[in-house]
Amino acid sequence: MRRVVGLILWLVLIAFLMWGVLLIHPFGYPPSDMDDYIIENAQEQTGNNNVVASVVFDYRGLDTLGEATILFTAVTGVLLLLRTQKHKEENS
């Protein structure tokens, strides 16, 4: 019974996600002005040959700051959680 319910829910989820995929706009449509602006002005404004780097660190710098914060938080959590072992052994 649980397997049948799970299968039905799985099929509903698949159908829902496929419905979402089919509704995506075709690639490059609707056309935006942002990419043309960045491609034409990135070298002059940021002095970068690598336009991707200028987008990642300059135009969309706050995204990169959030990404760095995520990495910092992950490292802090791992180092914090994986050090409790020894203290527990000492207490017991």
Next chain:
Amino acid sequence: MLSKIVRTVANQLIVFILIFGLYVIAHGHLTPGGGFQGGAVIVSGVVMLMVAFSSQELKKSLRERLLTIMESTGALIFAALAIAGIGTVVFYNFLVGTPIFGRIPPIGPNSGDFWTGGFIPPMNFAVGLKVVAGLSAVVLALALFARGEEMEE
């Protein structure tokens, strides 16, 4: 600890991996790549050393305090560069036009000049430092935890 052949090859290979990672970080504003990617390359070399030698051996040279200080320094440099141009807007590229990384390349395809890019090469270095220290610490902590050992000491 693996056999002597593996250890010798890893010892020779780590030099080239470090050079390639530093190249990817330093040329992040000219070629594909950047701080995150070059840092991941260097961390793959650290993982190779961790497989060839044991994680206990590597723990003696990669101290947790050193890795923590490196990662915090990278994050602080990144944030400081981000808010240094606060007079105009956050993440304003204030180094364009100055002698440090300030040259502006010609528009269109060109051969590339290292002293261009404004504050993006220093930011690549900061992010690279952060990724190297952070991912090394995570991998080392997980490897030591799987062996039932402690990160510190």
